[in-house]
Structures are given as structure tokens and as C-alpha cells.
Amino acid sequence: LAAINYHFGGKEELFQAMLARRLDDLHAERLALLDADERVAAGRALTCERILAALFVPALRLAREPRRGGKDFLRLLGRAYVDPSPRLREFLSERYAPSIARFKEAFARALPRITPRELTWRLHFMMGALAYTLAGADAWKLIAALTPADAANDQLLLRRLAPFLIAGLQAPLPDLTSADPIVSLETTRQA
Numbered sequence: 001l002a003a004i005n006y007h008f009g010g011k012e013e014l015f016q017a018m019l020a021r022r023l024d025d026l027h028a029e030r031l032a033l034l035d036a037d038e039r040v041a042a043g044r045a046l047t048c049e050r051i052l053a054a055l056f057v058p059a060l061r062l063a064r065e066p067r068r069g070g071k072d073f074l075r076l077l078g079r080a081y082v083d084p085s086p087r088l089r090e091f092l093s094e095r096y097a098p099s100i101a102r103f104k105e106a107f108a109r110a111l112p113r114i115t116p117r118e119l120t121w122r123l124h125f126m127m128g129a130l131a132y133t134l135a136g137a138d139a140w141k142l143i144a145a146l147t148p149a150d151a152a153n154d155q156l157l158l159r160r161l162a163p164f165l166i167a168g169l170q171a172p173l174p175d176l177t178s179a180d181p182i183v184s185l186e187t188t189r190q191a
């Protein structure tokens with residue numbers, strides 16, 4: 001405990017340092033893929049599929065690298081994203097703000113009819129679904145059973161995942177002015 005406090009200041013700072021050690025490389029790899037795709041696109045908006053690939057392929061690669069933490073690190077990362085600790089959320093959002101902003105800008109160009117506020121909500125839901133998936137051991141067992149661990153199957157997994165996520169990103173805009181909720185509490189209580 002004394003060594004942790006001396007070198008890191010506390011266990012929360014140790015946890016942040018451990019996350020940063022791997023996430024810095026992961027975000028750099030994501031941005032490199034996004035940069036390469038944007039150069040090829042030559043000013044045109046990328047498709048949501050390409051943006052998702054730049055976001056998820058590095059994480060899938062990491063899952064197959066035990067020296068970098070593999071699936072265990074991604075499970076831990078999933079839990080960190082859903083952790084209620086304000087300090088951890090602040091650390092992640094501040095440290096990776098430039099990366100988050102780049103992906104949000106790319107999605108905004110790909111989905112021009114979605115308002116910035118609505119896009120923020122949709123990306124929040126998308127990342128929440130991903131964090132939940134990463135945090136659960138059952139999802140990794142399912143993925144392992146369905147696909148051998150190689151780069152070709154990363155593409156197959158993305159072909160399964162992308163339509164689900166893109167459907168949420170491209171869904172019709174909700175009518176937020178309506179007084180009628182989609183499902184009222186009274187209807188739910190009566191059922």
C-alpha cells in the first residue's frame with residue numbers, strides 16, 4: 001500500500017495509470033485508422049461502417065493479445081466505462097477528449113441530418129452497449145464460440161455488429177415535443 005501511495009498517490013491513480021498504459025496505444029491506433037480512411041476518402045464523409053471499423057478493430061486486436069491484457073483488459077475496460085466513480089469518468093473523458101471529438105466529428109459528417117445533441121445521445125447509447133458487452137464474460141464466450149480469433153473474423157464480427165449499431169445511429173429522429181410518451185407508466189403498471 002505504501003508503494004502504491006508513493007508511486008501513484010493512491011489506488012485510484014494506480015488504476016488510471018494502468019488504464020492509460022493500454023488505452024493510450026488503443027486510441028492512437030484508432031486515430032491512425034480513422035486518419036488513413038479519411039485520406040482515402042479525400043474530403044468525402046466516411047460511411048458509418050468505416051468509422052465503426054476504426055473504432056472497434058483495435059479493440060478486437062487487443063482482445064487477442066494476452067501481453068497487452070487481452071480479453072481480461074477489455075472486460076476491465078467495460079467495467080471502468082460503466083463505473084459510477086466521477087473521478088474515473090472525468091479521467092477517461094478528459095484524457096481521451098481529442099479522440100472522442102474526432103470520432104464524433106466523423107459520425108457527424110456521416111449523419112448530417114442528426115443534430116449534434118441527438119448524435120451525442122446516440123453515441124452515448126452505442127458506447128454503453130459496447131461497454132456492457134465488454135464487461136460481461138458471456139459475450140466473450142459467445143464470440144469465441146462463433147468465430148476463431150483472427151483478423152478475417154474481426155471483419156465478420158463487425159458485419160454482425162455494424163448493422164445493429166448503425167440502425168440506432170440512423171434511426172428516425174424522436175418527436176421530443178409530443179406529450180405522449182412511447183410507453184406510459186400507467187400502461188406499464190396495469191400490464
